[in-house]
Amino acid sequence: MSGNWDSSLPAPLSALLEALGYAPSDAVIRESTVPALRGTNVVLLSPPSARYAIPAMAGLLGSAGPESRVLVLVPAFGIKLTPKHYAYLKISEGCNHRCTFCIIPSMRGDLVSRPVGDVLKEAKALFEGGVKELLVISQDTSAYGVDTKYRTGFWDGKPVKTRMLELVRTLGEIAEPHGAWVRLHYVYPYPSVDEIIPLMAEGRVLPYLDVPLQHSHPDVLRRMKRPASGERNLERIARWREMCPQLVIRSTFIAGFPGETERDFEATMRLIEDVGFDQSFSFLYSRRPGTPAASLPDEVEHETKQRRLERLQERINREARAISARMVGRVERVLVERPSKRNARQLAGRTENNRWVNFDGPASLIDAFADVVITEAMPNSLRGRWLAPAPRPA
Numbered sequence: 001m002s003g004n005w006d007s008s009l010p011a012p013l014s015a016l017l018e019a020l021g022y023a024p025s026d027a028v029i030r031e032s033t034v035p036a037l038r039g040t041n042v043v044l045l046s047p048p049s050a051r052y053a054i055p056a057m058a059g060l061l062g063s064a065g066p067e068s069r070v071l072v073l074v075p076a077f078g079i080k081l082t083p084k085h086y087a088y089l090k091i092s093e094g095c096n097h098r099c100t101f102c103i104i105p106s107m108r109g110d111l112v113s114r115p116v117g118d119v120l121k122e123a124k125a126l127f128e129g130g131v132k133e134l135l136v137i138s139q140d141t142s143a144y145g146v147d148t149k150y151r152t153g154f155w156d157g158k159p160v161k162t163r164m165l166e167l168v169r170t171l172g173e174i175a176e177p178h179g180a181w182v183r184l185h186y187v188y189p190y191p192s193v194d195e196i197i198p199l200m201a202e203g204r205v206l207p208y209l210d211v212p213l214q215h216s217h218p219d220v221l222r223r224m225k226r227p228a229s230g231e232r233n234l235e236r237i238a239r240w241r242e243m244c245p246q247l248v249i250r251s252t253f254i255a256g257f258p259g260e261t262e263r264d265f266e267a268t269m270r271l272i273e274d275v276g277f278d279q280s281f282s283f284l285y286s287r288r289p290g291t292p293a294a295s296l297p298d299e300v301e302h303e304t305k306q307r308r309l310e311r312l313q314e315r316i317n318r319e320a321r322a323i324s325a326r327m328v329g330r331v332e333r334v335l336v337e338r339p340s341k342r343n344a345r346q347l348a349g350r351t352e353n354n355r356w357v358n359f360d361g362p363a364s365l366i367d368a369f370a371d372v373v374i375t376e377a378m379p380n381s382l383r384g385r386w387l388a389p390a391p392r393p394a
């Protein structure tokens, strides 16, 4: 439920929805069945738009003035579907790219960036609501604001551009008093991303990037019509690492795209080894009806695809295990999420580079940060010892 709307408001619901950028089909209106709210309409917004619409809707309804009979039943940070300590922040919908294997552009259309002021307002409300980790998501985070020509919006009374650099810098500023993490997903290796890396080196946002490359060979990337396929990705990533040695890069890869030869596939294998991607995913290509790639010739045989996928995942896992092994002995800041699944007397949390760590500690640490020294690297997780803060002198 997104909130309650009193039909005595002068503006019809359709106008409110339109102001928020939603079509009438996004909403369902029901008369409230709660006795105390009889005669009040309840507005339900359909996912995925619902989650980020809620704060905006609540704010708009709440601004109708004290004399109105508006009732807003949602907390300022909206209704979260995730646990208390983390939340997703969606900054745009749709995508301007036309990757040949992807159905999203035909389903969601071109990129539409949310106004920067709304995004930052939602982030602040989430941090104030107890969120310790904000995951910034979109189809292409690096393209944020392209559709608005980087329009200037306002935040906290000051102008701020609808652009990735300004967004990330301001998110870091808003997160700082809460000691919270900001994690960026779905970033393409464009030159403009170079500007973000210093913010990571300075610790303003997590030194972590999810860069979905899918492949390395230029012929395959051309057939895939991938963003940044003409860029010198390896050189760019090497430069990022010079600027921020602790940078963690995760990616996704596809094995067996139509026409992929052994030579093409080996290029991806080499890239994974050269970059040292962390905890990446790999997928076996399968034709998706309605996508341009579905009609490409030279389908790769299933057994070949399967064999390449296994090699790909084994290489990815090897890189991830090597990174885990290098973490042993280091003190890591861990966001404690829950009791451990294997041993309910232990706690489980995630490190900055998104690895699970199990360790002994009091349940009061759940939803908070803890400093943990890594004692052992397991295939899929780490073990650690909590560094309890020294007791205060009496």
Ligand code: SF4
Pocket: 095, 096, 097, 098, 099, 102, 103, 104, 105, 139, 140, 227
């Ligand atoms: S960038 Fe991502 S969402 Fe956009 S078309 Fe390519 S795969 Fe699809």
